[in-house]
Amino acid sequence: MRHGVTAHTVEKRFSGGLASANPGLSDEGRDQARAVGSWLAPLAEAVDAVISSPVRRTQETAEIVAELLGRPVQVEPGFAEMEFGAWDGMTFTEVAEQHPEELDAWLGSLDVAPRGGESFRVVEGRVLDGLQRLLDEHGGKTVVVVSHVTPIKTLVAHAVDAPLSAVFRMELSPASVTVLSFFRGGKDGTEQRASLRMYNALPPGNDVFAAGARW
Template sequence: MSTRQVVLWRHGRTEWNVAGRVQGQSDIPLDEVGRAQARSAAARLATLGPHRIVTSDLMRAADTAQALGDLTGTPVELDPRLRELNFGAREGLTWQEAWAQYPDGMKAWTSGDETGIPGSETHRQAGERFAAALHDLLDDLPPGEVLVVVAHGAVLRTGACAFLEIPEEHWSSFGGLGNCSWSVLEESRHRDWSKWRLTEWNAGTLPEPVMSDDE
């Protein structure tokens, strides 16, 4: 059976990215650079011939996805389960502003307790939300096809880890994704079982076949 792939693609740049403001589920548009990043990355990803493109419904992700949809003719589908982690009261604030306004909550956050910021979602909650959506989307992905999922830095990182069942204590070992960079999950199949594994992380080039003894 032919290998299936999932491309996990982060949206292009926004003004809040440049300013260092936490975006979370705030609906911030791409800036001029972000739109150019989306067009450039889409030109490369289009060569994969995606069977399906599914995106967070926040405009910075949806507009990034549409750049690929326009090139390939593949309809872009919106799925709110792919939204960024909800950072609650921190949204719109820089790191310094968050510490000034919520010193106790930020101290707890950096110590591993993510419940101290009003209205915030935990990385575990966001990761499991994303992973559940990805499992649902894969139910309809035919053999040999490519699914492109367009979303956000934190939820892509935590969602990939949750999907791969990596213990949460190791999630922080994975670095963040650059604007319009992507990661790739690939399915390995042997007779009566299949397993997904990470083959690219924070990439800007197309996945290539691995020539290695480590298979």
């Protein structure tokens, strides 16, 4: 699950991990989290754990969802958002105007990081490390992970065996739900495999998502 909206989400500002301004949820974001929690509540008995990135907006979202599911919140640092460094809190247009060469380099290479931030490759490494820790602890179980745009897209690309550059071709709405399944397969049953079951889903018939789905 992606976290609910913050003021930065609404204003389309770069909003990174713990080194960022670390904004909390807005009232709308809390309403979104409650809507998803209520949507998932009938499945509560099947949920083994609620996992959150350590960032404020994800922890606030996870706490709301976890209360509705009757589960405690565990923290996985690997699922934190990309650090955007000097760009944090700026809009894309502001970065394009003030740091055009840096932005072009970042868009042109998965190995280039914003000044003081992280590259997509660096984020991929820690996200996949976090995934392995999750599988080691909760293998064979269903967990709800509350994370961010970049880590979720990275997990999807990994699951469908797409190149990491596929993250540029995905849209992900606030408080949306994506379902991934990880399992063992192959001839000897030891090969780790994955499948995408659902992507960017929102609770049906919930008006609180009407505007958020556009961001």
